[in-house]
Amino acid sequence: MIRRPTILDVAARAGVSKSTVSLVLQGSKQVRPETREAVEKAMAEIGYVYNRAAANLRSASVGLVGLVINDLRNPFFTEFATSLQMALAAEGYATVIANSDEDAELQAKLVGSMIEHGVSALVISPAYGAASDTFDQLARTGLPVLQVLRKMDERTSIFPFASFDYASGSAKATRHLLEQGAASVAFVGGLPGRAITRERKSGWREVLKAEGIEEIALHGKSSRAFGMQAADQLMADYPDVDAALCFNDLVALGLMAGFARAERPVGSGFHVVGFDDIEEAAQSWPQLSSVACDISGFARDTAARLLHWMVEGQRPEPEFRSPVRLISRASSLGPTE
Template structure:
């Protein structure tokens, strides 16, 4: 090695996290004797020398946890980030927050900066695309990292994944629409080829297959603008559609507006179900039926999992799926007898 070895080099050689090496250097009793020996052996092999005075200068950063979100403009992700930050603060940890705006290059940049500033762990709701730079840097740094809400890399043994039960949610929503008498149900929004779209459609597809009915997917970036434009498109191109399951609530709320614009009565002419159950679903008229993911509770659970990983070495399972429920409102009640 043609440079001075770092704590990250030691962690990589010993096969542990940077936080574990720090605990060994602090003579913490939390580290098992076998792990302590592995770390000290790696230090000796690399010629690592602990600079205690420099470490003391870095102490202010040891309680930092990085939170990287793909789209903070979406209230779903905003609520998640808020709940994580509040849960971490309650335990004395500071949260460093970054929005990547669905840009994998920006994601790599902000994650690299967080690693340089010594975050103890990372929580990523990742952007899709060329994510190798992001996750390669994390792997080199050996920082505990969770993927949440979206899975960008399949290596969940190294980067555990936590997500609400999207499949059950879409199944509940579709079964409900079928029970109201709907027979031509469309799925609105979601980009093709993305795992999160496939997950949110899977229960819908299974329910329709069980009923012997064909699916109809209108893909697109699930925004309010997309949902509003879809109202006119459905009326013109697919007048037989009598119900819609939306990829998320933004598309659903946009569809509500679009139906009002063209004079189509929601609940009678078209039944609509959203996904996520953001706060606004209960505030609009008609109220938007939605699959509740309890995103605030989900965020608190993720924070507790990461803190357990840091404080006790309890590694999360490779994949965690949390329960969902369907919240019924006026948008999907169907025509009044």
């Protein structure tokens, strides 16, 4: 029996994504005329016949994008998920959001369920752990898939990756702390051995090496609880350390709370900079200096890159880094008059 051509055959012949072919078949105005012409030509060449009845049964999933996040409890990731969902909604796409809770096995199940329910594309901030079960099944679908904020699969030609320029940010923060008079800057937070920890330490390490300053790092979970614990350890074991660059703002807020509990001033006697600039950084006391990642802008850019891939069939560049900036507040500058 001769196999009937499928939508995947059309996509391969036209050099576009499956989602683009679907949009052409639906008569979407989002598709450029030259792209539509290429798809229609491919359909004619391979003898593809559109089964409208079957398509109507699938119509509920048209324009559905999957979003899997490693930790929606973290406000940094929550803001990204919310901003991405709103950006996609503005273009007429619905988003199915799932929290993997840093569980790679659960993540694979969530992704499998989204594939079964017919998502047209997927964005994933992956959980740590074995990622092959997740990404291998995605590779078999041919769906547009973006890795964001964490790179757990090295096949960026298939799964393009986008994040922030963390190395530049940590270097800026470290230089700032030294300019405020700090003699020793510790790095606090982040689990050792993880790429994201290495990235956020790299700029700090380069600046300290150039200045001939000893590296002191306290690693642990990226949480307030660890930040409070680290404050006690710094005061007890490293009395000469007078500044800290924290893995993220949650650790920094916990660190400041630990110093406040010990009645040690932060900002003048001890300088602190966090990472991510979540909303609470400007609302804490003292206000927290932080390496700002424009997460809302990053989410909008992610949506644009994904839609361009889905509609025009143009895969984004393998790796993209968004710039960051340092926002200096009282936790590193000291009290203002």
